[in-house]
Amino acid sequence: MTIVPSARRASGQILIVLLGLLSMLGPFSNDTVLPNFPHIESHFGIGDVRMQQTLTLYFAPFAVMMLLHGTLSDAFGRRRIIVLGMAAYSAAAFVCATAQSFETLLLGRFLQGLSAGAGIVVGRAIVRDLYAGDAAQRALALLMIIFGIAPGVAPIIGGWIGHLFGWRAVFTFLTLLSAALCLLAFVCLPETLPPSRRTALSFGSIAKGFVQALRSARFVLLVCAFGFNFAGFFIYIVSAPVFGYRILGIEQTEFVWIFGPAIAGMIVGSYVSGQIAGRVNASGTVFIGYAFMAAAALFNVGYHVGHPAALPVSVLPIFVYTLGLGISMPSITVLVLDMMPERRGLASSMIGFAQSGFSAVLAGAVSHQVYENALTLALCSLVMGLLGFACWLGFLARLALRLRRARA
Template identity: 45%
Template sequence: MISPATARLLPILLAGLAMLGPFTINIYMPSFAQMKAVFDVTDIELQITLSLYFAAFAFMSLWHGAISDSLGRRPVVIVGLVVFALASAGAAAATRIEQIYVCRVLQGVSAGAGIVIGRAVIRDLYEGAAAQRLYALVIMLFALAPAIGPIVGGWLQVHAGWRASFGFLAMFSTTLLVLVIAFLPETLPPSKRHLFSGHALLIGYRQVLANKPFVLWAMTFALMFAGFFIYVLSAPVFLMRHLGLAETDFIWLFGPATAGMMLGSFLAGRYATRFPTGFCIVTGFAIMGLGSLWNLTVSYLAPAAFGWYLPYLFIYTLGMTLIQPTITLLGLDCVPDRRGLGSSLQLFTQTAFNAVLSALIAPLFWHTPLMLATGAALALVLSLGGFALAWTLSVKRNTEFDESLKGRGSLATPIGIDGRIT
């Protein structure tokens, strides 16, 4: 159990840890033009700073949860913040693009600790609707980051240049480090920890990856998120080249998206226990589908009218975050004895796809607004297919489990049922 004061502070602290990721992605985007000139590089060479970050983030996300399952939650977060702060300071002092590459890898290695451990902490402390409400509250607070990051980055770029954004990341992570040391409780008691060894870890990964519903839920969210994130990765090209906006105008992309994420998260927490799980997920996909149709229409009829893109960004992210807590927790409930490792694999799936999205898919689709809208719509269609498979397989497992209960009698107690929808 935790104290009431810690319980009140916990959502803010977990949201702050989760904010490191989006801050690291978009706070320096308004500085792309100056960085291109300073380092004498192309758009693709600068885009590598994003791809390297995502690749490192994805790789290390496989380890954060597993290590925390063995050593506890606090040590992993503390070490991650120390590395991140040092890497950010190094990027601020860089004189060559290769130095930025190295620092971005180190940022990627460390930035995921907070969000991975945060999910596991929620599941350590809470169950059912209480966990869903807390996770929705964290997402609602975390949703501020995509809007705040580029606004702060644009202001810093105008007044202090590109180095200031990385300096801000160093200070922000140092502040979080102090708060974590002072207030984050250890939520995994020694009795529930797993032995850390290569063999045991391999067995754990094999068990989790063999769980088809878990894998499908993770893929569903990664593809669903890509329908919005392709615009984040293409933001400098989309906003400054196609729409003719300035470094301080990134709010036109991230503002409505943030509003949609905050409203969706609020509704997800408020109605966590009022509607069936399937109804909530289908509603979220329907909302995203309407947003995608609007986006395709606007990008075809008025590709340069930036104001008409605002409804899509708001509507799509509203539907996405409305069902994000449900999909995430359904995935973790598939592996109740390996939630730390499961959280790692969820984040790995999303971030590995983001790395591919950044390096290959976004540059392929960012040439025109219509191509971007098409890429986003394709991601949503694939996500819908993943959801249909995950749901069908989960319902099948529920049916098989219920039949096994009938065969054993009414005293049987369900424990750790993989893929079970409640």
């Protein structure tokens, strides 16, 4: 991989692995908890609809803070924001682990949402600080491979911890994990944004950056494409307790049936993205990803129109969809970050906001409308993918228009 001259002190792939570990905290925040929903519901005497509030009150602040993590890192440096974010998350997870009421648990989840996104948002900016061109796509692909492991292993870990020690032990695990990541970041993470390249932190500066981003139709369409693409898969994450227990009939320790295909698809797709970087341009790579996502979503709907949910057929589309997602995401990420080279933290924040904002809507307003039926879940995934593809086509149309005007 080619590293830009201004950051030769970075430790190459070892640093990407570290960033990948830091980015895993977001998925771990939910995916370790999901298999334990029935036990938390029973403990506090609540229903599954109210239990969804633990997702909504996590994703809402998560989405808002996505807008600030990157912006703050543009002003104060990358390393400081990650270290503080991990420390704050550890305290929030401890609140959840010791909660004596459901309201306190919701408070802890809210605080987790405020801090969990620092790793992935700032991590993307660090990658683009260090790498340029095809090397950036390869580095982001490696980051996505590591990040993609989390949705697969987290529910297995969470399911077994909850099975053996109870649901509070899951949050204790998250407390210790984030504390370890905080220490690791403090000791090992280099600073990739020197003071000379930082932006002043003021309301005017922040507002100017967001206005600049939102005034670009190409930027907004590309960010929305990223968010909708991810939402087509994420509807299965937020619906996992009902989809797993009621529709597929799996046990608490068998959530690998849902998350296993997801992790495999994301890893394989990200690997393919890294391998074809430099051979296939970004646009071609994204179209390849959409081909897989479309095939998965259409098969998913077609099968469940005439058949009840069954293993393994009902989870095969998850593998194929995330395969396409893994192929397309690194290229889309590089395109977004390159549109704002002086504010990569802010650009990464916008990616995260779209991803987590759509996730919050899915968790709070959509999932309980569709999660009781495999067909409605499949249709929701198809609609999200189609919206993402429409945004991608809109981006290409705006880009072509801009190029024609430049030649005129």
